[in-house]
Amino acid sequence: MKKILVVGLGSMGYGIAESLIRSGYTVYGQDKNLVQQKKLMEAGGAKENISFNDLDAVIIVVLNEKQTREIIFGKDGIANKLRGGTLIMVCTTVSPNFAKEMSLRSEDSGLLYLDAPISGGALKSSEGNLSYMISGSKKACEVAKPILDATAETVFEFGETPGSGSAMKAVNQMLAGVHIAAMAEALTFGISQGIEPKRFLEVISKCAGSSWMLENRAPHIIDDDYTPRSSINIWPKDLGIVLDIAKDANFSAPITAAALQQFVAASGSGLGQEDDAAVAKVYARNAGIKLPKK
Amino acid sequence: MKKILVVGLGSMGYGIAESLIRSGYTVYGQDKNLVQQKKLMEAGGAKENISFNDLDAVIIVVLNEKQTREIIFGKDGIANKLRGGTLIMVCTTVSPNFAKEMSLRSEDSGLLYLDAPISGGALKSSEGNLSYMISGSKKACEVAKPILDATAETVFEFGETPGSGSAMKAVNQMLAGVHIAAMAEALTFGISQGIEPKRFLEVISKCAGSSWMLENRAPHIIDDDYTPRSSINIWPKDLGIVLDIAKDANFSAPITAAALQQFVAASGSGLGQEDDAAVAKVYARNAGIKLPKK
Secondary structure (H helix, E strand, O other), X not given: OOEEEEEOOOHHHHHHHHHHHHOOOEXXXXXXXXXXXXXXHHOOOOOOOOOHHHOOEEXXXXXXXXXXXXXXXXXXXXXXXXXXXXXXXXXXXXXXXXXXXXXXXXXXXXXXXXXXXXXXXXXXXHHOOEEEEEEEOHHHHHHHHHHHHXXXXXXXXXXXXXXXXXXXXXXXXXXXXXXXXXXXXXXXXXXXXXXXXXXXXXXHOOOOOOEHHHHXXXXXXXXXXXXXXXXXXXXXXXXXXXXXXXXXXXXXXXXXXXXXXXXXXXXXXXXXXXXXHHHHHHHHHHHOOOOOOO | OXXXXXXXXXXXXXXXXXXXXXXXXXXXXXXXXXHHHHHHHHOOOOOOOOOHHHOOEEEEOOOOHHHHHHHHHOOOOHHHOOOOOOEEEEOOOOXXXXXXXXXXXXXXXXXXXXXXXXXXXXXXXXXXXXXXXXXXXHHHHHHHHHHHHHHEXXXXXXXXXXXXXXXXXXXXXXXXXXXXXXXXXXXXXXXHOOOOHHHHHHHHOOOOOOEHHHHHHHHHHHOOOOOXXXXXXXXXXXXXXXXXXXXXXXOOOHHHHHHHHHHHHHHHHXXXXXXXXXXXXXXXXXXOOOOOOO
């Protein structure tokens, strides 16, 4: 396998493309943002026009289900352009049902489909150290293996039914989103009680209240640095997917629902493009307290 | 310093008493549950009647503010029995304002007061490896030092104003309680999506969704073992304190409020004496799904 197209060159997709270039693949990049496409070409990406018929795999790492569907089955979609047996690997966060539908339709078009959501963030992506939660046919897994080897630190396999990987991703996103908002709630509550955020991080990271997200995101607030590593706008979307899936399963998730509302408030008050730690600004504003300044 | 009384011989207080015995102190124990008092005597605790006038310190590790107030200033309280300069060290989870009030009244009685909430659980307590979050006068901290040396792994100091230690404890409890309930929400949501709890723990503990509480409590659910290491009933109390303090500071804490309701539901449905991981039973019942069985 040699030629791969990566659709979506945001921080995660760009990192996957970089890792594949390092492993010797011919990597094409596609993004609405032409700056990212050009940046990838300068970093060793393929410069010629894409010949879809020659591709061995397409990796899709875009914002949501709508974009994913458009790319595969839209008017100008890839399903009609790829040769039979080509792998479509979808890393976008989607619902399990969406993954099932896309997989069935891809098989109808003679294509392989891998449900392959990712976790790990921009840095791990560019290092080739992502975590994948994959589900799909044995053949799809087999064809994807060298791609996973080039881009992953850990691959969790969830069997042959597409959608199981996305279910696990939804569970992880539920926790990740709740933990970011809970960190913001606790850090700002601490300020209201005279606990400096730096001290908060120092103490909590050694106590039972710690979480991976707390240790990762609290420093952004302490440093007054809201450069988006992962942006606020990810969360209304991802926790929305989680709650849609939950509702379909008659599953009541009140803590996730409360966390979602805080991200919606952050987005609604103009913080959507900031780092997701900026959800702390909603708490600070609501309580009339001040966050650290540079 | 030689003679110490520990009031409250639950898992945390008993562990503190054990650690002090190991360090050579004469340790008296007091608990409504006489079985615990007897157990401590058999483990090396003092057997004679307590002579309050000879005590050098009293450590209070009881359930709540009401019990703490009763022990110190109740009709038969210790404040009138101790000699001047004796240290009262309160490890109970209380509000910062309560700690301030108790401290002022203790000083009025010529006693030293240390606001000294703890974190770490029963095992760390019995090993002498607790975390303390202390605040109080220099003199109180100085007198407490050998006691802390004998029972603590880490001591976080929060200055001379009693109540600051309890504020930090409230922040930690907020996160700890939210993370336990969020773990239960995500683990049971996973079951609704076909993810086995064992697999859930294996994957999440390597992903961004992990927390200290998740890694500590999820195994209880997987093992169907709800022997109370820390019981459900702790949380309506502790998160109640957190939300009272928050309300006094005009601080809105919607995620903590949602978590509290799940613990209240657990307590209300008869699970109060079980391990706090049993909050998962509320989620399972509400969604008509089954938790692992032995």
